[in-house]
Amino acid sequence: MVDINKYLETQLALAKQKSEFNNSRSIPLISQKSKSVAEIISKKEEKQFKKNKSAKSYSKPRAIQPIEKPDTFESKDSDDESEYIPSCDEDEEINSQLMSSSTRTKNNLKKIIDDGAKTLYDKRIKVWREKLATALENKIIDVPTSADIQYILEGNKDFDKVYELQNGLCVPNYIWKQLFKYQKTGVKWLWELHQVQSGGLLGDEMGLGKTVQIIAFLAALSITDFGSWGGLGPSIIVAPATVIYQWVTHFHFWCPSLRVSVLHNSGSHNGDHNKLIRDINESHGILLITYAGIVKYSNDLLSRKWHYIILDEGHKIRNPETQISKHVKKFKTPHKLLITGSPMQNSLQELWSLFDFMRPGLLGTYNTFMEYFANPITQGGYANATEIQEATALEIAITLKSIITPYMLRRTKSEVQEYIKLPEKNEQVLFCALSQEQRDLYMGYLMGSTVRSILDKECRYGDPLRARVLVALSTLRKICNHPDLYLYEIQEDDAQILDENFGHWKRCGKMTVVNSLLKIWQKQGHRALIFSQSRVMLCLLEQYLQSQDFKYLKMDGGVTISQRQNMIKTFNENTEYLVFLSTTRVGGLGVNLTGADRVIIYDPDWNPATDNQAKERAWRIGQQRNVTVYRLVSAGTIEEKIYQRQIFKHFLSNKILIDPNQKNVLTTSTLQGLFTLDEPNPEGDTETSSLFKNSKVYANKGKEKNSSTESKSAISKRKMEAMKKMAKEISRRITKNIEEKSCLIQEDPRERYKKKREMLINPPKIEEPEINKVDDKVTNATFESIMSELDIVNMHTKEDYEKKLLEDVLNKANDNNEAELTTESSFANTDNKNVGIKHDEMNEFVNHLDPPEPSSSKSVNDNALLEKKDEKRPKKRSPSSEAEIESLIAIKKVKRNKSRTNKKQKDDDDYVLSKLFAKASVKTALQHDIVVGLAEKEKRHRMKEEATRKAKKALRAIKFSWK
Numbered sequence: 001m002v003d004i005n006k007y008l009e010t011q012l013a014l015a016k017q018k019s020e021f022n023n024s025r026s027i028p029l030i031s032q033k034s035k036s037v038a039e040i041i042s043k044k045e046e047k048q049f050k051k052n053k054s055a056k057s058y059s060k061p062r063a064i065q066p067i068e069k070p071d072t073f074e075s076k077d078s079d080d081e082s083e084y085i086p087s088c089d090e091d092e093e094i095n096s097q098l099m100s101s102s103t104r105t106k107n108n109l110k111k112i113i114d115d116g117a118k119t120l121y122d123k124r125i126k127v128w129r130e131k132l133a134t135a136l137e138n139k140i141i142d143v144p145t146s147a148d149i150q151y152i153l154e155g156n157k158d159f160d161k162v163y164e165l166q167n168g169l170c171v172p173n174y175i176w177k178q179l180f181k182y183q184k185t186g187v188k189w190l191w192e193l194h195q196v197q198s199g200g201l202l203g204d205e206m207g208l209g210k211t212v213q214i215i216a217f218l219a220a221l222s223i224t225d226f227g228s229w230g231g232l233g234p235s236i237i238v239a240p241a242t243v244i245y246q247w248v249t250h251f252h253f254w255c256p257s258l259r260v261s262v263l264h265n266s267g268s269h270n271g272d273h274n275k276l277i278r279d280i281n282e283s284h285g286i287l288l289i290t291y292a293g294i295v296k297y298s299n300d301l302l303s304r305k306w307h308y309i310i311l312d313e314g315h316k317i318r319n320p321e322t323q324i325s326k327h328v329k330k331f332k333t334p335h336k337l338l339i340t341g342s343p344m345q346n347s348l349q350e351l352w353s354l355f356d357f358m359r360p361g362l363l364g365t366y367n368t369f370m371e372y373f374a375n376p377i378t379q380g381g382y383a384n385a386t387e388i389q390e391a392t393a394l395e396i397a398i399t400l401k402s403i404i405t406p407y408m409l410r411r412t413k414s415e416v417q418e419y420i421k422l423p424e425k426n427e428q429v430l431f432c433a434l435s436q437e438q439r440d441l442y443m444g445y446l447m448g449s450t451v452r453s454i455l456d457k458e459c460r461y462g463d464p465l466r467a468r469v470l471v472a473l474s475t476l477r478k479i480c481n482h483p484d485l486y487l488y489e490i491q492e493d494d495a496q497i498l499d500e501n502f503g504h505w506k507r508c509g510k511m512t513v514v515n516s517l518l519k520i521w522q523k524q525g526h527r528a529l530i531f532s533q534s535r536v537m538l539c540l541l542e543q544y545l546q547s548q549d550f551k552y553l554k555m556d557g558g559v560t561i562s563q564r565q566n567m568i569k570t571f572n573e574n575t576e577y578l579v580f581l582s583t584t585r586v587g588g589l590g591v592n593l594t595g596a597d598r599v600i601i602y603d604p605d606w607n608p609a610t611d612n613q614a615k616e617r618a619w620r621i622g623q624q625r626n627v628t629v630y631r632l633v634s635a636g637t638i639e640e641k642i643y644q645r646q647i648f649k650h651f652l653s654n655k656i657l658i659d660p661n662q663k664n665v666l667t668t669s670t671l672q673g674l675f676t677l678d679e680p681n682p683e684g685d686t687e688t689s690s691l692f693k694n695s696k697v698y699a700n701k702g703k704e705k706n707s708s709t710e711s712k713s714a715i716s717k718r719k720m721e722a723m724k725k726m727a728k729e730i731s732r733r734i735t736k737n738i739e740e741k742s743c744l745i746q747e748d749p750r751e752r753y754k755k756k757r758e759m760l761i762n763p764p765k766i767e768e769p770e771i772n773k774v775d776d777k778v779t780n781a782t783f784e785s786i787m788s789e790l791d792i793v794n795m796h797t798k799e800d801y802e803k804k805l806l807e808d809v810l811n812k813a814n815d816n817n818e819a820e821l822t823t824e825s826s827f828a829n830t831d832n833k834n835v836g837i838k839h840d841e842m843n844e845f846v847n848h849l850d851p852p853e854p855s856s857s858k859s860v861n862d863n864a865l866l867e868k869k870d871e872k873r874p875k876k877r878s879p880s881s882e883a884e885i886e887s888l889i890a891i892k893k894v895k896r897n898k899s900r901t902n903k904k905q906k907d908d909d910d911y912v913l914s915k916l917f918a919k920a921s922v923k924t925a926l927q928h929d930i931v932v933g934l935a936e937k938e939k940r941h942r943m944k945e946e947a948t949r950k951a952k953k954a955l956r957a958i959k960f961s962w963k
């Protein structure tokens with residue numbers, strides 16, 4: 001048996017020699033440094049695999065430690081260990097219990113007080129009654145603390161009257177009149193469910209006031225004499241830690257008479273938790289508890305009868321296997337409500353789990369549902385499904401929708417826009433170029449032992465493959481976020497992280513974009529939320545914000561639960577803060593951050609709902625300004641694949657929740673496909689933008705003149721002109737230079753890379769035919785077959801998922817399946833050099849043009865190259881009023897904003913985009929909502945294009961045959 005690894009090494013060396021001989025610049029080779037790093041890391045990973053196999057325990061490679069200015073970073077007890085396997089907020093919550101006063105922003109924050117301590121409750125009620133009396137006497141009250149007082153102060157006399165619904169539910173007038181029409185419908189629907197003793201799912205889009213509707217309903221029930229509880233009985237609301245105090249505030253505002261207590265050590269209750277449970281149960285109060293708490297106190301809670309159990313952000317039980325799901329499903333009351341803006345996030349099994357809580361049995365058993373509903377719908381959802389699969393999927397989706405519709409109420413923001421009148425939202429996906437260093441490291445890792453061990457047939461059997469895939473994907477994501485998140489793994493001591501270059505923004509494509517965005521937004525007067533999956537990445541971003549003297553607040557698992565709400569309030573009210581930094585999981589759920597009108601989602605999550613929830617923090621009721629959201633994706637990398645999976649999941653969810661006729665444009669992704677680095681094609685399209693070709697946007701030159709930032713636009717234009725000129729000159733010289741040496745440079749870099757990869761995976765037969773045995777079943781295996789959706793869901797719901805997975809699979813693994821990996825251990829210190837003449841010259845030139853504004857030389861260099869390409873390429877469309885931005889490979893967006901009121905936003909966004917394309921390393925931008933919403937339109941359009949092309953060809957053929 002020939003050693004495939006050795007063989008591939010030889011092939012790589014041969015390819016290298018060959019290419020060096022032809023032209024050293026024609027194929028971008030991986031630097032020695034990158035190869036060495038990849039091998040060291042692969043070796044470490046391999047060691048872990050082996051160690052786990054023998055020791056049956058897994059400890060991840062050393063995670064990054066707090067860097068520089070230690071007071072600003074979180075304690076080591078935090079979730080750094082689970083870096084790219086995001087933890088749920090229960091873990092964050094537990095962490096936060098361990099935290100001391102480490103966060104710079106949490107000092108001087110006032111605690112929100114719940115009604116856990118009876119004395120506090122009595123005191124609050126006394127104050128409320130006094131204020132109410134004052135208001136009724138037409139006296140002025142500085143701050144109305146509740147909705148009824150506010151109502152009276154607005155001149156309404158009927159505050160104590162009620163609005164009676166059919167069959168007797170009495171809703172206080174002061175609440176009813178404040179509800180939007182669709183919220184009134186929501187209250188009626190909840191009442192109907194109540195009467196038929198059924199659970200239900202309130203699935204309105206985020207920020208539409210689900211909390212308010214639930215409180216309005218409970219408030220009404222509390223004053224209505226109905227049923228065995230004589231109105232509202234004791235109730236439990238389970239909510240993520242971050243929003244638990246938001247519930248308290250909302251209850252105190254809308255229904256001050258109810259006693260609302262938090263069962264958590266951050267609550268006002270002291271002493272035995274059993275006493276609090278008993279008090280609340282007997283007084284028919286509301287017990288607020290976190291998801292971790294429901295597991296912890298489940299026995300005590302289950303020993304009593306409860307009227308309602310309500311799960312806020314109820315998608316937390318989407319995985320039927322988690323402890324949380326199992327515990328909440330033990331509650332016996334029929335009155336179970338589930339609130340979530342994202343009822344279906346990854347797969348149909350999640351929907352089953354939600355219904356299993358609030359309407360057990362409605363969707364049958366898990367296995368039956370999966371076999372007869374979930375699988376056919378999913379299979380028929382891929383673009384490469386057969387016609388019969390598609391038709392079956394449609395019929396079953398229609399059936400499923402009709403089954404769940406009575407128990408689920410979901411309204412989208414666009415459906416209720418006439419009531420809530422939300423400002424505009426512009427949401428784009430920016431495909432950012434990797435920095436040269438990132439690209440080099442990425443390629444190095446792809447060629448390294450871990451990835452090879454995944455793609456080689458040696459490892460095709462058994463579960464270790466899944467574990468390897470998981471580890472490799474995490475590593476690639478780190479490189480996309482910042483090279484140092486990856487390079488740190490090879491450091492033997494911490495001295496190097498004190499290096500001032502550590503985590504520097506210029507070394508990362510996406511951070512370069514963040515830098516540009518924040519500088520422009522600060523000038524334009526916008527404020528931003530920045531979300532990242534990773535706490536360590538937040539530390540790098542924090543370090544960057546400090547270096548730029550930007551004022552910010554940071555909220556992650558290290559901020560205690562009781563202080564989160566105050567921190568949010570501080571940001572919303574104090575415009576001095578430019579940025580609110582948060583992990584997607586802590587700041588992304590349930591909170592109102594309407595103080596910001598710009599959102600950056602730094603890294604995409606496997607679960608589209610996580611990113612959606614994050615962006616909805618700013619675009620919700622209460623937002624006065626137009627909102628722009630940028631999702632950053634490293635072009636051609638694993639992040640682009642993750643984004644594509646997001647699109648597919650959106651499609652699946654839309655098919656069940658909105659329109660069963662939805663069609664998809666994406667096919668299944670192969671494992672091999674995940675481990676590639678796709679350079680943009682000569683037209684500048686990345687894989688995703690090629691799929692959604694028909695949404696191209698052009699920067700509007702005319703607009704720049706009208707912009708409020710006219711002078712800056714002028715500078716930008718002048719600079720772009722100058723850069724263009726310079727790029728032209730450099731381009732001419734490079735072309736001449738290259739033409740003299742080789743004609744290979746004309747080749748599409750993506751093709752070049754693919755060829756090289758192909759050579760690694762399928763070595764040419766001529767040279768050693770018997771080795772060409774790489775099994776297509778392995779390399780073409782679908783991602784789904786290796787990593788089930790449940791795996792991915794687990795990744796999000798269990799902190800120690802990776803550890804467990806590794807333990808599981810390695811315990812089961814067959815010795816024979818272990819591939820012996822031969823790796824190099826030498827670490828050569830050859831730095832990756834920029835590409836000679838053009839980089840240096842361009843750099844100098846740009847610095848000369850705009851000395852005060854620091855910019856990434858690498859990104860500018862990249863842009864210079866792009867401009868060069870652009871020049872060579874004939875412009876396809878250039879309507880007089882519009883021109884393609886020079887340094888941009890391609891822009892996608894079709895949304896045209898006609899409204900005058902939105903002109904400023906458009907101008908601001910246009911300006912931002914033109915700056916990004918000119919200065920930073922953005923390759924392509926897609927209009928996100930169009931991509932996820934109109935996939936079918938794209939498909940039809942392409943089918944039409946193809947059909948037209950064929951028709952023309954047919955026409956030409958008959959003409960030709962006649963001659």
Ligand SMILES: Nc1ncnc2c1ncn2[C@@H]1O[C@H](COP(=O)(O)OP(=O)(O)OP(=O)(O)O)[C@@H](O)[C@H]1O
Binds near residue numbers: 180183209590622
């Ligand atoms: N009828 C209303 N009158 C005044 N304010 C309202 C009304 N309905 C909702 N709001 C406000 O809108 C904001 C969003 O409401 P809420 O938090 O209840 O939304 P949600 O649907 O629960 O959001 P999420 O899904 O993100 O948790 C809150 O600040 C709330 O006070």
